[in-house]
Amino acid sequence: MYNYRKVTDDLYWVGANDRRLALFENIHPLYHGVSYNAYVLLDKKTVLIDTADWAVGRQFIENVIGVLDGRSLDVLVINHVEPDHAATLEEILLRWPKVKIITTQKAVTILKQFAFPLDIDKIDIVNEGDTRSFGKHTFAFVKAEMVHWPEAMVSFDVTNGALFSADAFGTFKSLDGKLFSDEFDFRGEWIDEARRYLTNIVGKYGPPVQHLLKKAAGLDIKYICPLHGPVWRDPMDIAYIMDKYQHWSTYEPEEKGVMIVFGSMYGHTENAAEILASKLADRGVTNTRIYDVSSTNVSYLISDVFKYSHLVLACVTYNLGIFPPMKDFIHDMQALNVQNRTVAVMENGSWAIRSGSLIREELAKMKRMKVLEDGVTFASSIQNQNVPDLDALADAIANDLKK
């Protein structure tokens, strides 16, 4: 049975929720599913905007058929070809062979690589700023290259102000019957998952996101219709999420706070992290989080790194190097272009203590990272002689937070 929702006049959400997927992109864990959004515009022509993952293919097709209510499908706009959105393309082509595809040149190239049977005569390639009218509604197309794929574009309905934003403004979590951000406690319940989605998927591509945001700044956006998560229509909500994107894509911290990540084999480095956090609290610094790098999925760590201004890496030395899970975390930060953070380093080891200096070397490779001169080096476990160093580090972080 179909299950679609109306977005606004002529426009319907025809997506579906997936709660069986354990790992998004087979890498990022989902704890409450994800939605694959697609939209149908009923105008003089019928227009489908993007498709959905194969996992929800049946529900998605039922929804499209339900909305069309007997009409044929005239146009398919493909904003983004990643398989979680384009996988059911072939099913659309089989059911509505006459459908005209509007997309970018690069999208065609990649769709062919994915072996979709495209008929070149039925493809309308659009470029930056091109428009197409479907009757009452006219779409303008804007390239969204490398947000986070090179072929991506966004489509803007100049008639009603709906922006089909591809993966931009997407969020993890299934929609559970609701659709609009104002139907959720977005700022409480959803923002962490929105951040985890954006920073892990698109975090590396701050400059292209900025490039797109600048182009979008001139548009009078009434609705943001992303490919995952809720639709945005409340102006306050749109301003809120735009502001978040501004922070994430310029690598500005959202909050002054300290994220302490420890890599500990037997709890002694963890103890150092705990003592530091207590000492920070003594100094009035309470916006702090402690994470165990071994048991926390790195996507959550990346997400919080984008949120907080300060990061403490407390790490044991392992095989004369950085503790492997910590190394992975640092590597992920480098891969995702994390920058503009203040970092402190605590190192442990029982014979040759090297993790701290190696971590500092890695941090030096990153952009605009301020690494505090203060740090703690301790052998095996924190002893009285290390306490002054811990105090000095807590002072340094507390003072730096005041800046």
Next chain:
Amino acid sequence: MNFQTSAAHEEFRAKVRAFAEAEVKPVAFMLDQENRFPDEIVQKMGELGIMGLPYEKEYGGAGSDVLSYAIAVEELSRIDGGVGVILSAHTSLGTYPIAAYGTEEQKRKYLPDLCSGKKYGAFGLTEPNAGSDAGGTETIAVDMGDHYLLNGEKIFITNGGKADVYVVFTVTTPGIGTKGISALIVEKGWEGFTFEPHYDKMGIRSSQTCQLNFNDVKVPKENLLGKEGMGFKIAMSTLDGGRIGIASQALGIAQGAYEEAVAYAKERMQFGRPIATQQGVAFKIADMATKLDCARMLIYRAAEMKQAHVPYGKEAAMAKLYASDIALEVVNDALQIHGGSGFMKGMAVERHYRDAKITTIYEGTNEIQRVVISGAILGKMKKGGGGAKAAAPAAAAAAVGETGPRKKIILKGGDPKEMVDKLVDALKKDGFDFTVGIPIDTPIVAAERVISAGQGIGERENMKLIEDAARSLGAAIGSSRPVAETLQYVPLNRYVGMSGQKFKGNLYVACGISGAVQHLKGIKDASIIVAINTNPNAKIFKNCDYGIVGDLKVILPLLTKALDTGDKKPAPPMVKMKRSVPAPAPVPRKLGVCLGCGFEYDPNVGDATAEIAPGTPFKSLPQGWVCPHCGEPLSNFIEIEV
């Protein structure tokens, strides 16, 4: 082909040998013991006519040849390697550049006095950061119109302080490496040209070696040797010739040791017969003689080639390399033959043994000789990696001194009391509590604070100033090496440096310490370094957090008074202070972001796949350049600043 020197050369050798035996030999041990330059002997060398052997008579030279010069150095060194190098440095380092590159006026002005021995010459190339690699030269001469203003320092200068005429190598165009180096003739006595006390060396102790300081020395334009930028070439060609001198010195030292060993082996009776009859000793003597002959042939060949004006750089390097390498072997064997006696002071072989070592080091280490020789054979081969890549870290390293990043807040030319008060305020702000202190004899390694005296302290009675200041600072007393070792103002276990004690505490006050690398290595872990010195160009000022340019006799009493809090309370256990040097702000740079794949073009890295050198700005990428990863054209890049 007859491998024999001419009768005239042998006659000349006999003359120099007689002089050395008569004049040098009787005092050689004393000169060595007392670290004393033999003024009278050098004066007599002038009278003997050997101070300008290879130079034209027209300019006061002997009009003799390079071989005669080599023989003279060899024969003097056979008795005393120190006296040998005085002649070598004077002739081939101090005089040669003027004879070879000087203008007519310069030659007329300087050569007659140099060749007659009325004046001595020296050569200033080596610096703390430039030795084998002349490209690291930091001495700088700024063009002031009619003169250059020379600033910097030169270390390990043979004849330093004794010589009257110095050929000094200095940067005139910064930033272009060896192409920006020029040679200037600088005279002793010019304002701002000063000398450090001469070094206490392992060997060749009758020669004087010291550091030269140039502090706003005005060098007239007419004293530029050759053209601006020719300095490196002049230095290299001078060293080519100088190597013949050093090779001859090594040969002479080894020859002297060998002769001593042969004589001793014939005299020394063991098992009822001279040890020379033992094959183990006899074979040593055979090997020594063979090596000496080999070295001599190489040296004389190089000398004859130089005389004949054919390229001889490789041959001179071979001669220097071989003669000095075998000199060490020969003096070692010679001392071994002497047994325990050879280990005793007063035995010539003991002195030869120490004298020989320097010959594998100076005028191009033997490693550099091998670079020269292999370079001549193999030619210039392309090195891997981009030149720009290698240059960047070197430049960065030059900006940070031996002691790591320091604040380098230098007070100069102000009222002494105000400068001292500023220093005290800054130290208090850094967290120093001067109401507490440690005993002045606290071991250096355990001390939280140390005040050290360098040679700039002067007379022994001035140590009182250090002691008073130490009590006021609550610090222990340390020193530079010469102050402990040579002047003996403090016990040997109190000198700070690479070979001495390492200071790891919070506050180090260096008084009258110039900042030799070996000293700086001993204080690199100090949290705060304070320098007080009269010489504003002293290396210590590039390696300190706070500095006062001023006289210790003025500054120290003021410092003592400013910090005097009566008896200090015992200091609590030391808490190591962190260095508070702000990290150098990253220089913003423009990157190009590929909209085809997200690749970031970084000018610091360049693009090796397209032979785009590091340092190429994004804006300067050539038309037709494409993304190395996805092939996107330049037009689909956006520029960002990071």
